[in-house]
Amino acid sequence: MGTEMKAPENCENIIRNRKQKSAQVENSEKSAKVQTKITEQIENKGEDIKKSKELKKAAENPKSNERLIQHESEVTTNHNSISNFTIKIEFDPMSIALFTLAIVTRFFRLSEPRKIVFDELHYGKYVSLYMKNLFFFEKHPPLGKQLIAGVAHFAGYDGNYTFNKIGSEYSENVPIFWLRVVPALCGSLLVPVVYNLLLQLKINRWVASMGGLLIVLDNALLTQSRFILMEPMLLIFSTSALLFLLRFLDSQYFSIKWWLNGILAASFYSFSMSIKYVGFYSYVLGMILIARHIWSELRDQNLSDIKLFFKTFIKGLILIGLPIAIYLSIFYIHLYTLYRAGPHDSVMTSAFQASLEGGLASITHGQPLKVVHGSQITLRHTNGRPCWLHSHADVYPVKYEDKRGSSHQQQVTCYSFKDVNNWWIVKRPSKADFSIGDELDDIKHGDEIQLVHGLTSRALNSHDVAAPMSPQSQEVSCYIDYNISMPGQLLWRVEILNKEEEGDVWHAIKSHVRLVHVMTHTALRFTGRQLPQWGYNQHEVAADKNLNHPDSVFNVEEHRYTKCMCNFMNSLLNIINIF
Template sequence: MPIIVTVHVDVVLTILTVLGIGNRLWGLMYPNAVVFDEVYYGQFVSLYMKQMFFIDDSGPPLGHMILAVGAYYGGFDGNFSWNRIGAEYTGNVPVWNLRFLPALASALCISLAYQIVVELKYSHFSALIAALLIMFENALITQSRFMLLESVLIFFVLLAVLSYLKFYNMQRCSFSVSWWFWLFLTGTACALAIGVKYMGLFTYLLLLAIAGGHTWQIIGDTSLSNGGLARITQGQPLEIAFGSQITLRNVWSKPVPCWLHSHKNMYPIRYDSGRGSSHQQQVTCYPFKDVNNWWIVKDPGKQELVVSNPPRPVRHGDIVQLVHGMTARLLNTHDVAAPMSPHWQEISCYVDYNVSMPSQNLWKVEIVNRDANEEVWKTILSEVKLLHVNTSAVLKLSGTALPDWGYRQLEIVGDKSSNVYHQNMAWNVEEHRYGKSKAVC
């Protein structure tokens, strides 16, 4: 079986990286003399090269050690008198190597800035502008060309910010290898920033505050039980997308929960009362976990039943179709009386009998507890109403048990008469998976 490897290359990011390296490394040996704080950091580098023990009480040692790495690979023996600014470097001082790592760190900051803006969900054009501003910022160019620590510090700070944003944006892939990698890299980059200069501590505190805010948003979005919060942390995707496979639990079904359910049995052609039905596939609310509780959220304009890459989240106001997972039939309602509650509409999964009753299977998602009009439908957190597009009926639980032909399961109806919200109209996505998604974590 052939092994297929797919590689995605961001051409803009690649070009920015190459240009940034050229921008920062060009003419790195000029001037060939001690500049500003090189007179200070050079002394520590010489001590490292001579393997002499010393106590550095000016700050963390990591930055000086990074500069010493460049000196080591340049073959510097440590013999230079760092006694004044402007002193000419002698032939044994590898100036290019001493200045290389700060310059490289500054060059990579351009790429990091580009990716940070992208992770913040701004356009690639905005990210390009941000990267170009950093590339041609005169103070950063000047600072990066000498044996100083500021460029290294900025690199680790930006790496920490980018890593956290990558981690936060991977909620749909929680506990995957990539999710753990970015979380680990966030902590590592924060530690490295502090190891270069104590000012890096402020980056750690900033990310800690942001993470606390994000955690509070998740907890505060709804009155989650411990079980509900645990479900989020079990790796389920948070955002419902077109192609998601879900189970829908009625919010009103307490203390015994029940889930939107269908099976291959049809409504009787005639009920005991003599009324006729649509003879469509039964839809009920079932108080047990069952494979027939699973539904697929489908985009009415597409045939695909898998999540795209990247996923397209379902938002408040979107029109969807719900495909029953086991029978592949669409959730439907007509202007036909419900079996036990004739003042409401029957809910079914559509069966095409080639009669004059076309399918009416479009549903509008309305997030009841939303904070914004374009809020994304979320696992556990969102309480949604499903409004039938053709008849304006709301999918709800009547609470009445069906007869033996319905296996004593609870009746689901469409209510188009009530303008008053009740919890029997609201549904939670309790279980969620992308299934055969093309999304890669």
């Protein structure tokens, strides 16, 4: 019985001990929570004391107070712009109504008249050349023609229509509606853009609506929007650029809206300059607004120099660097698309012509690269007007119209067309024949040579006699031995101007050379002046004392090797048959 009574007592003791331990644990947890609250209150009081001290200092120093408020506002705005990024689409009924009215007036019976109107004659030709990938260039940049050609391509236009004269009927294969779509669409978009531009300038909505309506009803703008012209594209891009630039200046720095408006403004400025160069004036206006905005920021004493420089640098990168990149990209597309020889490639350099399909490349393909003793060459004026060093059997008159005397030697000119008389033979002075041996005798930078005219077999010469049209320069001729005391001065020194890129050896097409007369130290030069009737109105060639003149640069265009004189004569006969 004694043992049975002790067991329940032990159980009760164990239960009591457990309750006491749990109560102690709860008390310790409560005390810990109380301690943490006390420490938090102490820390908060410390922070409040610090803030109160800072506020007192800020009150004493108002500039620091403004900086603190500006910093807090920038942090909150940047945080909100990143975390609360939303896209809002707003519809302005007035803008939509004006745009609809513009669409109706610009697109109504757009394909009429179905005849060539005014400058459609020129721009239609360029679009057709785009369709055939034929190289051309004109005085305006290519973006406008590219946009119209892109739409024409998707409309199925093949470019097989000849734009002859104003008033000619368009054939059935010309999708004239689609050729006029781009100007009509740009003319229609101009109306809401002008309306929004006026609103951006804080003008009353009804006044802005009146401005948009005036654009709709303007007869000049309406007319030029209905034909293949560049002006509607120029106006829409220039006006849009100004609109986005104003929004760019009003936006918070480095916000998404700021970046977007800046990129759009720069892009549209580049587009306007890529339509016509007069679009540069709108870009100048934009730069004036940017400069004025930067000038106003200089007065802000709260803006540090580093921050001001960084903001100005980013603006320059967007509004200067981006337009240049877009402009160059447009010309890259232009040259990449027009890879075939066209109507205007003849005025380009020989190297450029050789890169086009079907033109000079078909003639120079497979020709020798190195110019050697015995080479048959044509020498082309490299910079400016295209013409070739030329001679014929006629001689200079004994006296010119101004009573000056000449040498009465064989005429040397610069002829603007390919001709058999443009061919010359390169000869070493130490060698008697023109044939090329088994080992090629390369002509290098600094070598002295003679140039012998192919058909007349007379060597290129110069002497102290005034040129016919440029008396300050020396006459260039092909030497005729009249058995008088006037020996030939036939040596010319080859100077390769781009030897760093092409090397010391004279190469066809690629090497730009200057021929310096050894005896008088003058350079062979195209003067640009036209000879009278006795010179068949060809251009004058003279020897100039200015060795660095840009018109003294020539390059070899066509090139053959002479194995023997009989082969040379046969090749000349073949050339004559071609012409």
